[in-house]
Amino acid sequence: KKILILNGPNLNLLGKREPTIYGNRSFVDYLKTIEAQFPDVQLHYFQSNHEGELIDKIHEHGFDFDGIVINAGAYTHTSIAIADALGAVTTPAVEVHISNVHARESYRHHSYLSPKCKGVIVGLGLTGYELAVRYLISDE
Numbered sequence: 672k673k674i675l676i677l678n679g680p681n682l683n684l685l686g687k688r689e690p691t692i693y694g695n696r697s698f699v700d701y702l703k704t705i706e707a708q709f710p711d712v713q714l715h716y717f718q719s720n721h722e723g724e725l726i727d728k729i730h731e732h733g734f735d736f737d738g739i740v741i742n743a744g745a746y747t748h749t750s751i752a753i754a755d756a757l758g759a760v761t762t763p764a765v766e767v768h769i770s771n772v773h774a775r776e777s778y779r780h781h782s783y784l785s786p787k788c789k790g791v792i793v794g795l796g797l798t799g800y801e802l803a804v805r806y807l808i809s810d811e
């Protein structure tokens with residue numbers, strides 16, 4: 672199976688960025704853990720700080736992949752364009768947030784993406800990504 676993991680703005684700084692909120696592990700390091708857990712799954716990882724590049728990736732893989740795991744960072748709370756892209760493709764998506772956005776500032780409580788996703792995982796740290804992959808490769 673093929674799964675796209677998509678990280679949005681500032682998530683390239685994971686490990687260095689506000690470690691009390693986001694932890695001190697880099698995503699590239701964490702990716703090795705997920706790859707080891709799912710040896711039969713082709714995991715494609717893409718990170719961008721640019722909205723249009725995230726949209727291009729959704730278009731590129733959104734018709735033939737088995738799932739998209741998306742943490743769009745702050746674009747979650749602002750981007751109708753990313754929501755439209757998720758709505759345009761056929762591949763199911765799961766939205767992930769490392770922090771519990773509902774325990775934070777009120778502007779993080781609303782997501783434009785959630786209605787276009789099968790489900791949402793928030794506040795479980797990096798583990799949220801593996802749970803999302805597990806769901807997307809299952810036949811549920």
Ligand code: DQA
Nearest residue numbers: 681742744745768769770779
């Ligand atoms: C985040 C939460 C967002 O509100 C924030 O803008 C991020 C990271 C998370 O994973 O907890 O960049 O998506």
